[in-house]
Amino acid sequence: MVLVLFYAEQLKAKVLSLVQGTDGFLARAGRVERVPKGTRNPVGKCLDALEADGALSADERAEIRRLIDYRNSVGHDIHELVADITMDRTVRRSLAFVGDSFVRYDYEAVERLQHFLKVLGERQRTHHYIGTISFDGLQFRTAERVFLKEIKLLRRKIAKQWQARQQQIDILNKEMRSVVIENEETDPRHPATRHDDGRLTKRGEEVCYRLFDQGLSLTAVAHLMGLKLASARIRQRRWMEIGGKQRPPVDFSKLPERKYYRRDDD
Template identity: 40%
Template sequence: MTQREEPLWEGRKPHYTDPLRGRLPELERCMIRHRALQMILIIYHAEELKREVLEIVAAQRDCKNAVNDEDRPAEEEVPDRKKVKRAFDALVRDGVLTPDERREMVDLIGRRNSIAHHLDQVTADLSTDAWVRDHLTYMPDRQEHDYEALDRLEAMRRLLEERTIAKHYVGVMSMRGIFFEATEKALRDDIRRLDRRIRKLVRERRTAIQALNKEMSIEATELVGDFHPRWPENRYHRGRLTPRGVEVCYRLFDMGKSAMAVAHIMELSLSSARARERQWRTLGGETRAVPQLESIPKVHIPVRYEDMR
């Protein structure tokens, strides 16, 4: 019976690491601000759409009662949800809206509550925290930001205005739009500036990712098996590198890897990788005396479950 050779250890299964340790890069920061400004406008236009539906239907009812010389019936106390439902029923019944348009408007008005009640979920996908990213995979029905909601809300408001005019509905004037006009202009200006900035940062991010991916490979190097950068004995349980882990880190810099690439390969923070790079340069950088990896004594570290994943 021939003895089967054991394959070299290739490291733990690659897992998302956050070299910035929770500090958001500029791209994610800009996207959060962009979404926040959009959500303010979504909340405003959703509330305005709801008010317009209620006011238009109420004004039309009052006009009909006045023409027919009928007293306005006393309004019964009903929940706000029922008032909105009855108002939409009247608009569909009068042919102002189609059932599909009604569903679209109801869904858009509901965006206001979705944002208010699930604000934590709307921006969670922009987090760089590994635990948050893993947890989101178990939340397939979470509330996500809808970048088209604002445009759809404005389109529905214009549609409602055009249809009520075509159906000779009584017009309702409101000062709310004038009160909010200056604020909306300022918010839209900021959104446009952020949009341009985000597009530029996305292009830069793609270029950086392509460059980083070229650095990530350690194939055809000596850093395999027991000397793999993610070998459990390269670091203590608290994350600090062992003497062998330090030398493996230096070997990566010898290969010309950047601090960001080393941080990803060895699952370090970017600040730690940069500190090791400074130490490597202090020792002479590429001209330093390179010890044999086999000569560096191992440190006994009890195996943990997470090291075997």
């Protein structure tokens, strides 16, 4: 986000420099300045001028405008940009209901800003614009190198973690496909496995234990039974206490059935 702030400011300064610097120089020969100093919304009008000169296409102009607006979001709505990494369950659930005005993090903004800074540098030569020299880049250069190097290292780390996670998912899917379900009543998601309040019934507990009997992992059992990982861990501990795979056999048909309560609709 620091890189976005810097590059966007550099891009704005570049846009202003090309148009105002060139028009200001040519004004000595009688040319009217299109965006004189003090004009309202100078960046937008300079972008219009660059498009009129053929230095930018309509799509390029629109994207530069969007990137500059995104820089404003980094400056003013940073809480929205980082909301998706929260561990707070209430916040995560609320994100499903936020409107289109809610700002999302743009993972390609830095690369696109770098691209357009390069593009404007090339168009300055091809369209014979006059530019100004700034030392801001020199002052920021060391920090920029550190940030870009750190991002590169993080990308490699994330790529390795993503690959490892994909392997874990593949193993988990293969594991769940190997599950043997004796009949409909022993299906982990059968209504008879749970009470109305979500607690496992005696039959639900036995279904859970039979999954452990098959050698399924804690994660697979939690997913199949619709349990939290902590709840599945408690069930696994209880399964081990009663003997694990060597526990006494249980006649599933003799376990008490769940009571279903009638609900009258008014």
